[in-house]
Amino acid sequence: MSKSKLWWVSVVAASAVVVSVGGTGAYAQLQYAGLQHEEPFHLAEPSDHDLVVPALAPGSQTDTDNxxxxxxxxxxxxxxxxxxxxxxxxxxxxxxxxxxxxxxxxxxxxxxxxxxxxxxxxxxxxxxxQDRVETTVVRGDKPGTVVIKAAGDVGLTKKQIADLASQLGDGITTVLIDTSVWPGEKMLAGWNEQDIDAGFIAPMEPAMLYGARIGATTGDVPRSHTPALDVAKALAQAVGAKNSGEGVAPADAEVLAKTSSDTLAxxxxxxxxxxxxxxxxxxxxxxxxxxxxxxxxxxxxxxxxxxxxxxxxxxxxxxxxxxxxxxxxxxxxxxxxxxxxxxxxxxxxxxxxxxxxxxxxxxxxxxxxxxxxxxxxxxxxxxxxxxxxxxxxxxxxxxxxxxxxxxxxxxxxxxxxxxxxxxxxxxxxxxxx
CATH class of the missing domain: 3.40.710.10 (DD-peptidase/beta-lactamase superfamily)
Structure with missing residues (x-):
């Protein structure tokens, strides 16, 4: 690995704490550039000991005694x-x-x-x-029915639901969701049902909106006890379908719509x-x-x-x-x-x-x-x-x-x-x- 890559490792943490400040400053400059103001503050040139020095790459020659x-x-x-x-x-x-x-x-x-x-x-x-989780919606056995094949994306968003709805179009009466990809327990031994309402966990089902959070998209807020059904209901509302629930996707069913998660990174x-x-x-x-x-x-x-x-x-x-x-x-x-x-x-x-x-x-x-x-x-x-x-x-x-x-x-x-x-x-x- 090159030394330059290791330098990045050493300074990325230091830079992370100031990124938001820099972004806010740029926005403010654009919005308020026309305002009158006093002479700007001038920061003195830093001395050598104030500068961030790149870390030494693994394998570097050194006489440091630990x-x-x-x-x-x-x-x-x-x-x-x-x-x-x-x-x-x-x-x-x-x-x-x-x-x-x-x-x-x-x-x-x-x-x-x-x-x-x-x-x-x-x-x-x-x-x-660069791995992503892909959620697909397939044609169901009955006319007007579609089935969400849940694949493990627990961070689905309203934007993704809207995108799926636009791909599906009109004429849908029922939206079902197939959660069979995760056949195990939804709550493990040692987990407490109270932790769902406390926001620390949700029943482990392979499709969730915002991690099954209720009324928020981030944070330790109460989570849903029925996360997969919530996804089916959200898509049903988006396409104007009257019915939603659990179901099984037909084998080799036609894929009508799909959406992908963020990358693994x-x-x-x-x-x-x-x-x-x-x-x-x-x-x-x-x-x-x-x-x-x-x-x-x-x-x-x-x-x-x-x-x-x-x-x-x-x-x-x-x-x-x-x-x-x-x-x-x-x-x-x-x-x-x-x-x-x-x-x-x-x-x-x-x-x-x-x-x-x-x-x-x-x-x-x-x-x-x-x-x-x-x-x-x-x-x-x-x-x-x-x-x-x-x-x-x-x-x-x-x-x-x-x-x-x-x-x-x-x-x-x-x-x-x-x-x-x-x-x-x-x-x-x-x-x-």
Missing amino acids: TQLAARLAALAEKRQADLGSFGAQVTDATTGEVVWELNPDQALRPASSTKLLTAAAAIMALGG ERLHTLMLYSDNVMAEALGREIALSQGKPGTAQGATTATLDILSAHGFDVSGIKINDSSGLSVDNRITPTLLNSIIDRAVQDDELRDLLSALPVAGGEGTLEQRFVGESARGLLRAKTGTLTETSALVGTVTGSNNHIYTFGMLSNGAEVESQRAALDALASTLRDAE
Whole structure:
């Protein structure tokens, strides 16, 4: 991989926190260019130490000694032991390939939403970043009837429904939806029906409008208990059909209309940014189908681990019951989580995974974290949160311009104290000299 590509890895996080400001400024300039104003503020030329220095590519020659950094991490972990509970971590200097520090790295701990990293990595390797899910509408057995062949797109939009309606035209009296592509349980053991109304999950059906959200298109808002039927009803309304419901698509039926999801790379960004459980579960089932396995939770987790193993990741001792991390019975090692991020830094194949991670202090699940810390804007990471469970897995560029990757899992302590301790450890990596 070229050094220029690694420079992009190091500075993309810093640039992400200012993109929205730049866009707003351009809009304001166009709208208010004619207004009278005072002399503009002049910013002094920055000194050399104010400039962002490109990170060193893996394999770069360096005389940096990580011994002191390892000692600082070990001391901090010991000091915050009560905040961390059962704790495991692994830190790698991706520039040199050295494992800088680790503590219980092969202890399988409850990972919460960091499970999504396994799902995402397997998806990229099996499907590729340009993969899309195609939903088709076919002719039904009876005149005036059409059937939506749900294929796993849980992010359908009103615009897509309108487009399908325009392709179908007039004369439709009934819209049915076929959900047989996902034959498994809609709600898994350990999931709570209350989580649907709380906005954390929806019954897993292979077609949803905006992730089955009610009254909104984003966020943890109440979700529908009948997401696929909602899609059929929406299309029925759009074409003026009186009836809608469930049905089975005839074999080899004529395709009358179709629509495609965003690319996998685009979906991953949304999934990781907000740690979307519905999207993760849908992606797991897409992985399963791509590997010839049933579109079920078990098919998804089996396929995910098989793909990771085939690509050289050690999955021994790993246990995952879902693709999102909602299950309290999932167990993953810090070593595996860190190795996925390290591979993403080293190898172009998983690069879409890095760009999907939220930026510290800037967006998504990290928007309110690392505020005032040196790692703000320079760290990307996947979080994970369940009762007495916190995870932080990602990458940061140190002050010495080395790229560090880390996987950290904390179980059995209070979440707020866990987060504070994990953030402190990750910030220590940014301060590496």
